[in-house]
Amino acid sequence: MRDSTLKYLLVLPAIVVVFATAIWPLFESLRLSFTVGRLSRPGSLEQYLGFENYLWAFLYEPAFWNSVWVTTIYTILTVGLTTVLALGLALLLAPGGRFRSGVQTLLILPFAMSPALIGVSFRFMFNPEFGLFDAVFGVLIPPLADVSWLVDPVLAFAVCVMADVWGWIPFLTLVLIGGLASVPQDTIEAAQVDGASGWRVFRDVTLPQLAPVLAVVIILKSIFSLKTFDQIFMLTNGGPGTATQTLSHYIYFNGMKYGQIGYAASVAWLMVIPMIFLTYAYAKFVFRRE
Amino acid sequence: MAEVTLKNLTKRWGDFVAVDGQSLEISDKEFLVLLGPSGCGKTTTMRMIAGLEEPTEGEIWIGDRMVNDDLPKDRDVAMVFQNYGLYPHMTTFDNIAYPLRVRGTPGSEIEPRVRKAAEQVELTQFLDRRPKALSGGQRQRVALARAIVRTPKVFLMDEPLSNLDAKLRVTMRAELKHLSRELKVTTVYVTHDQIEAMTLADRVAVMKDGVIQQLGSPDEIYNDPANLFVAGFIGSPAMNLINGSIQGGHFVTTGGTNLVPVRAEDRKEVVLGVRADDIRVSEIGQGNIDVPIYAFENTGEATLLTVQWGSQRVIAKGDRYLRKEQDDMIGISLNPEHLYLFDPGSGSRIRA
Ligand SMILES: Nc1ncnc2c1ncn2[C@@H]1O[C@H](COP(=O)(O)OP(=O)(O)OP(=O)(O)O)[C@@H](O)[C@H]1O
Ligand SMILES: [Mg+2]
Numbered sequence: 001m002r003d004s005t006l007k008y009l010l011v012l013p014a015i016v017v018v019f020a021t022a023i024w025p026l027f028e029s030l031r032l033s034f035t036v037g038r039l040s041r042p043g044s045l046e047q048y049l050g051f052e053n054y055l056w057a058f059l060y061e062p063a064f065w066n067s068v069w070v071t072t073i074y075t076i077l078t079v080g081l082t083t084v085l086a087l088g089l090a091l092l093l094a095p096g097g098r099f100r101s102g103v104q105t106l107l108i109l110p111f112a113m114s115p116a117l118i119g120v121s122f123r124f125m126f127n128p129e130f131g132l133f134d135a136v137f138g139v140l141i142p143p144l145a146d147v148s149w150l151v152d153p154v155l156a157f158a159v160c161v162m163a164d165v166w167g168w169i170p171f172l173t174l175v176l177i178g179g180l181a182s183v184p185q186d187t188i189e190a191a192q193v194d195g196a197s198g199w200r201v202f203r204d205v206t207l208p209q210l211a212p213v214l215a216v217v218i219i220l221k222s223i224f225s226l227k228t229f230d231q232i233f234m235l236t237n238g239g240p241g242t243a244t245q246t247l248s249h250y251i252y253f254n255g256m257k258y259g260q261i262g263y264a265a266s267v268a269w270l271m272v273i274p275m276i277f278l279t280y281a282y283a284k285f286v287f288r289r290e
Numbered sequence: 291m292a293e294v295t296l297k298n299l300t301k302r303w304g305d306f307v308a309v310d311g312q313s314l315e316i317s318d319k320e321f322l323v324l325l326g327p328s329g330c331g332k333t334t335t336m337r338m339i340a341g342l343e344e345p346t347e348g349e350i351w352i353g354d355r356m357v358n359d360d361l362p363k364d365r366d367v368a369m370v371f372q373n374y375g376l377y378p379h380m381t382t383f384d385n386i387a388y389p390l391r392v393r394g395t396p397g398s399e400i401e402p403r404v405r406k407a408a409e410q411v412e413l414t415q416f417l418d419r420r421p422k423a424l425s426g427g428q429r430q431r432v433a434l435a436r437a438i439v440r441t442p443k444v445f446l447m448d449e450p451l452s453n454l455d456a457k458l459r460v461t462m463r464a465e466l467k468h469l470s471r472e473l474k475v476t477t478v479y480v481t482h483d484q485i486e487a488m489t490l491a492d493r494v495a496v497m498k499d500g501v502i503q504q505l506g507s508p509d510e511i512y513n514d515p516a517n518l519f520v521a522g523f524i525g526s527p528a529m530n531l532i533n534g535s536i537q538g539g540h541f542v543t544t545g546g547t548n549l550v551p552v553r554a555e556d557r558k559e560v561v562l563g564v565r566a567d568d569i570r571v572s573e574i575g576q577g578n579i580d581v582p583i584y585a586f587e588n589t590g591e592a593t594l595l596t597v598q599w600g601s602q603r604v605i606a607k608g609d610r611y612l613r614k615e616q617d618d619m620i621g622i623s624l625n626p627e628h629l630y631l632f633d634p635g636s637g638s639r640i641r642a
Pocket of ligand 2: 332
């Protein structure tokens, strides 16, 4: 066998796998988004509608808009809270910070947990009968003793945000510690001698030099927040009602539960739009040249 | 406007002693130069004065206040860092303006003061650039301008001219000297360069291994070295140090050459120090001894003659117009007024 033939043969399995698991589903979902696409109705997967599914989402589906809204607020809150808290922790744990120690390694633990597991464990912790949080709140803040966290729409949403922030802080903290380590110590010292207070050193010298890393952290976290599914699925399953139904969850429900594959595919492709922007921004920051 | 006093200042990292029980009184408006070989603790001393390094022991006073527990920002010092410490995200202008801004100088005053400082270090055409787009020497001048843009209680300058070319260094040296006289600010200045030390300093502290070996005017340091280390460290070419003994009022080299009469008691082992300019070069027979030339160098303003007899090598400074060849014989005579005797064991000076 000639070398050139052999080399194609050798990569062929990989190409087949990628094609079958990534490329084909991608195009198939795009095709389906233009069809009636009901699993219950044979032949509807080839029945083309043009852009009707897309228009339907925009015009006649309050649930779609609800999930857009939920996803937006969820993303803003989780990105904001995680970034701010992770930055705070990173400043304390970074070289020269106050609490540098072996604790750093321990911190990675929550990140090692799968989101679904985090979802399950938070559901248990907020269980009204034997939940840890419930018991703790009951003792510390008695008025909160009988609150059913996952039943109230706003509280359930808050618990989802909390679980996500809890799971993501460690990783982002580690990334930011790395970022802080690359800020030259002598610029910080120069600012101190120049007369800057701790806060001004942070604002004028540390933060601007950390900005590229911070941007990457925010963009990455935004992408992950937008896609959130498994954690919510295990924790609240979108409820109560649709109070915590993110877009991914909405897509899953329409496609898998109601069998409206065509419609679900069109919403999934709508979600691609913000993703493209974020990915572009991410690539720009990561691969930019000085 | 302040004295700086170090009392028994010590800095240790584990077992390693970087600065060892240093006591030093720097008077108001004085220009003190710290001079010493690499790693002797000059930067560490400065960083402790600035508040960037916590002393292991001892006290630091600025004016009539003990500042050990003060933050750097409250000590009112301005520092030129050895590695510049420029803010990479700011332009030259903003770098220089930063100490003014952060200390709340009125906005209208900032621009003229930054321009003036930039002019003093010849940087006016680079005000819009970021440090990354500047050469090493230009960066160093930004660091210098950032220090002189305001009038602090104390200037701390860690080798502020080390990266400039020879010509600019001379100009900047004069500028600094002028500035220090004009501003009348107490200055601690670190350098490797002896000419800088000699020309700028009111007093020089020569350091070695974290200990001050001698503290005195440039004149004293050069002409009256306290020990072997200072003698060998100061001066270019370095002072000639010749091993030998004293026998009957004469210095005799280890090789047995009877070199020169000295006023000292007999002793078995002694080091004789003599500067190149204190050795007179003459024709054969007219000096203390006749020796062959090992190397002849012409520096333009003078000539340097390395002569050798036995295993002994000595450098003498000759007349600017003197012309000799290698292996020519000459006579040398040591000026008996300017000979220094040291104990080879302790290194301390033996005074008559
Ligand atoms: N953070 C540190 N930890 C341990 N040792 C240190 C530290 N900083 C400095 N030293 C050591 O202290 C000694 C003095 O350092 P310092 O920077 O004061 O020298 P220096 O006199 O300024 O030298 P140079 O002329 O090369 O700048 C050096 O031997 C150095 O290795
Ligand atoms: Mg140094």
